[in-house]
Amino acid sequence: MDAVPLIAAIGNTPLVELALIREVAPRARLFAKLESVNPGGSIKDRAVARMLRDALVRGVLGGRRLLDSSSGNAGISYAMLGAALGVPVTLVVPGNASAERLDRIRAHGAELIITDPLEGYDFALREAARLARDHPERYWYCDQYSNPGNWRAHYDGTGAELLSQLAPLLGGAPDAFVAGVGTGGTITGVGRRLKEARRDVRVVAAIPDTFPGIEGLKPLGAPGDIVPAILDETVIDERVAVSMDDALAMCRRLAREGLFVGPSAGAFVHVACQIALRHGCASVATVLPDTGERYISTGMWQVRQA
Amino acid sequence: MSHIVIRIPTPLRGHTAGADEVPVEARSVGEALARLGELHPGILERVLDGDGQPRQFVNIFLGSGNVRALDGMNTPVRDGDVLAIIPAVAGGGHESGGCKTESPSGTDYRA
Numbered sequence: 001m002d003a004v005p006l007i008a009a010i011g012n013t014p015l016v017e018l019a020l021i022r023e024v025a026p027r028a029r030l031f032a033k034l035e036s037v038n039p040g041g042s043i044k045d046r047a048v049a050r051m052l053r054d055a056l057v058r059g060v061l062g063g064r065r066l067l068d069s070s071s072g073n074a075g076i077s078y079a080m081l082g083a084a085l086g087v088p089v090t091l092v093v094p095g096n097a098s099a100e101r102l103d104r105i106r107a108h109g110a111e112l113i114i115t116d117p118l119e120g121y122d123f124a125l126r127e128a129a130r131l132a133r134d135h136p137e138r139y140w141y142c143d144q145y146s147n148p149g150n151w152r153a154h155y156d157g158t159g160a161e162l163l164s165q166l167a168p169l170l171g172g173a174p175d176a177f178v179a180g181v182g183t184g185g186t187i188t189g190v191g192r193r194l195k196e197a198r199r200d201v202r203v204v205a206a207i208p209d210t211f212p213g214i215e216g217l218k219p220l221g222a223p224g225d226i227v228p229a230i231l232d233e234t235v236i237d238e239r240v241a242v243s244m245d246d247a248l249a250m251c252r253r254l255a256r257e258g259l260f261v262g263p264s265a266g267a268f269v270h271v272a273c274q275i276a277l278r279h280g281c282a283s284v285a286t287v288l289p290d291t292g293e294r295y296i297s298t299g300m301w302q303v304r305q306a
Numbered sequence: 307m308s309h310i311v312i313r314i315p316t317p318l319r320g321h322t323a324g325a326d327e328v329p330v331e332a333r334s335v336g337e338a339l340a341r342l343g344e345l346h347p348g349i350l351e352r353v354l355d356g357d358g359q360p361r362q363f364v365n366i367f368l369g370s371g372n373v374r375a376l377d378g379m380n381t382p383v384r385d386g387d388v389l390a391i392i393p394a395v396a397g398g399g400h401e402s403g404g405c406k407t408e409s410p411s412g413t414d415y416r417a
Contacts, residue, residue, distance in 0.1 A: 072396055094396040096393060097397075117315070118314070118315045118326070119315075212395060213363075248362060298395075
């Protein structure tokens with residue numbers, strides 16, 4: 001197929017305003033990018049499209065398979081775009097990635113290498129690195145954790161879009177931006193772009209509990225944790241802890257307002273409300289990384305409605 | 307009483323001095339987890355909710371079967387069974403490499 005229209009559909013996502021923040025911070029306005037409308041269903045399309053484009057322009061694949069680790073959303077983006085572009089894809093994914101993710105990756109024809117869920121995501125990451133090292137003739141390692149195309153996609157895309165969408169609403173950059181750290185791509189790229197526009201933008205990282213954790217977010221708290229190479233920690237002004245329970249409660253609340261989003265989005269909105277109250281922010285921006293449909297099989301929505 | 311093994315995911319190994327498996331004697335899944343909690347205080351609060359059921363996004367597998375689809379905490383166990391505590395999220399967790407990487411409170415990164 002012609003991959004151009006698919007790639008052109010990535011990014012330029014809607015900006016929605018969430019009035020619920022005024023319940024805790026009456027002066028504040030909260031704006032969020034709805035990333036589930038990307039063709040792969042998540043914010044990961046942005047970085048993966050950029051890294052793939054860079055790889056094809058540079059001609060580094062040389063007939064080899066694209067290899068990376070993923071907990072699922074990036075894997076879907078790789079599998080989808082690899083199928084569209086005719087690039088064979090191998091993904092190392094922990095076995096506890098949600099069934100929706102694994103099924104879709106397989107449907108796009110990517111090769112899956114499943115790792116022991118008890119060993120966690122960083123084990124999958126190390127396994128991908130090992131495969132790349134041991135079989136350089138077979139794999140080109142895209143490595144979303146150290147590939148600069150990742151954060152640049154958010155600098156040129158997500159961050160620039162936020163500025164242009166917020167300009168008529170706020171006259172410029174927001175007081176604060178909330179995201180998390182998975183690969184570090186979003187917070188580094190958007191954080192840098194916003195701080196260039198306005199030096200005192202407060203960039204806040206939502207930090208999840210270590211267990212059971214929040215899909216796509218690293219705790220980054222313990223020695224020995226893998227810290228992504230592309231993460232610019234100097235861009236982060238504040239780290240705010242958020243529990244899975246808080247994230248899920250916010251997801252259910254957002255669903256009642258018509259937004260069906262995954263746990264990381266709930267975590268970011270929860271933290272956005274907290275920091276607006278704590279710092280008296282008049283405006284906060286964030287991203288809603290994926291859709292709640294990607295978590296149906298986890299039982300996330302099979303609970304009493306709040 | 308049956309002799310079984312409970313497999314521990316990396317983020318919880320700080321509670322088990324780095325051990326990835328804990329042997330216990332029990333007749334049911336619930337008894338096995340209670341014994342784990344006695345041996346390693348603090349771990350059960352991360353796994354079970356206030357009603358003694360697996361927390362959201364936490365799965366307990368007996369062999370390849372999710373105990374939610376079996377008889378829950380009452381599911382009987384037999385000699386040689388393996389119980390595994392597995393988060394229902396694949397991304398973002400961290401590798402322990404032993405107990406040194408676990409922050410027991412999970413809060414030492416708080417701002």
